[in-house]
Amino acid sequence: MLEAHFNQAHDGASRRNAEIEKTVFHLITSRVLKKGDRILDLGCGPGLYSSRLCFEGMKVTGIDLSRRSIDYARAQAERDGHDIDYICADFFNIDYKETFDAVLQVYGEICTFSDEKRDLLLSLVHRALKENGIFIFDVSTRELRMQEGLKNRWYFSEGGFWRPGRHLVLEEGFDYPENDTWLNQYIIMDEDGEVKVYRLWFHDYSLEKISRVLEQNGFRVENAWNSLSGEFYRKGGDWIAIDARKV
Template identity: 75%
Template sequence: MLKAHLDQTHEGASRKTAEIEKTVSHLTGSGFLKTGDRVLDLGCGPGLYSSRLFMEGMQVTGIDISRRSIDYARTQAEKEQHDIDYVCTDFFNIEYEETFDVVLQVYGEICTFSEEKSDLLLNLIHRSLNDEGIFIFEVSTRVLRMREGLKNRWYVSEGGFWRPGRHLVLEEGFDYPENETWLNQYIVTDEDGTVRTYRLWLHDYSLETISLALEQSGFEVEQVWNSLLGEPYRKGGDWIAIAARKV
């Protein structure tokens, strides 16, 4: 996963450097992120956003469940003398109360949770924010999923996202339109015959459904874009990016 975060040839785990820099530039230029803000970067990975926010004068806490990614982020912060608090834990273990001015969650990780879990996460984020704090995030839409389509294929890899060594991947997709939910299933077989199955559930949103979820958790939508690059919102885009204020 760490290698995937840092790889500039694809966006399997993180967006490429140029887009990350444009995102930070847009959010600072639009005033949603400001010098001196206390920012919680949820799903920070190896610190690709956190480090840039720190350099913009913010106090940053980065959280990720991947030990290797957090270790890398800490090592880089030490080298660059960045005073960033990196924490290796699950999103659902956060216990902050009115601590942050902004919570940032990029690349639609909220979509990987069930409605019950995402509602719980929204409540934890709400509690962690100061009065009138901002939650900035993005979710994928069904348009993106329909465009990508259901995969049904197999391939042999000499080393890549799933394994460093040679392996076989069987990939199959399942659609549950009544719940706006998709399942991407990957069966990975190593050369020694070890077989592991990985299931990635994705719950997509429309502006109406994500706005309702936010309202029920005590947020008010303040700004909507088609991406965190600041593209004006239009219905039918692949992504919905939102700045929601705690009320």
């Protein structure tokens, strides 16, 4: 996973550097984020956004469940002289109260949660934000998933994302349109015969639906774009990026 975060050939675990730079530039030039703001980066990975925001004069706390990503981020911050508080933890266990000016969660991670987990996260974010604080995130739309389609294939790998050694991958997709939900299932078989199954769920949103969810959880949509890099919003885009204000 750590290697995938840095791979510039695809957007497997993180978006590529050029898009990350555009996102940070947009959030700063649009005054959504400002020098001196205190930022909470949820699912920060190896600090690709946190480090850039710190460089722009913000006080950043990054939280991620991956020990390797956090260890890398801490080492990088030390090398660069960045004062960033990196924490290896499940962000569903955060317990901040009116601490941050903004909370950031990028690359559609909110789409991987059930409605119950999503609302729990929103309650934790709401509590962590100062008065009039903002939650910045993006969600995928059904249009993106329709473009990607349902995978039904198998392939052999000498080593890669799922395993460092040789393995077989059986991939199959399932669509539940009544719930705007998709499942990508991966069955991985190692050379020694060990089999593991990974299921990745995605709940897609329209602007109307995510706006209702936010209103029900104490937020108001301030701005909507088709990407966190500031692409002008149009219905039917692949992504919806949101700047939501705590109310």
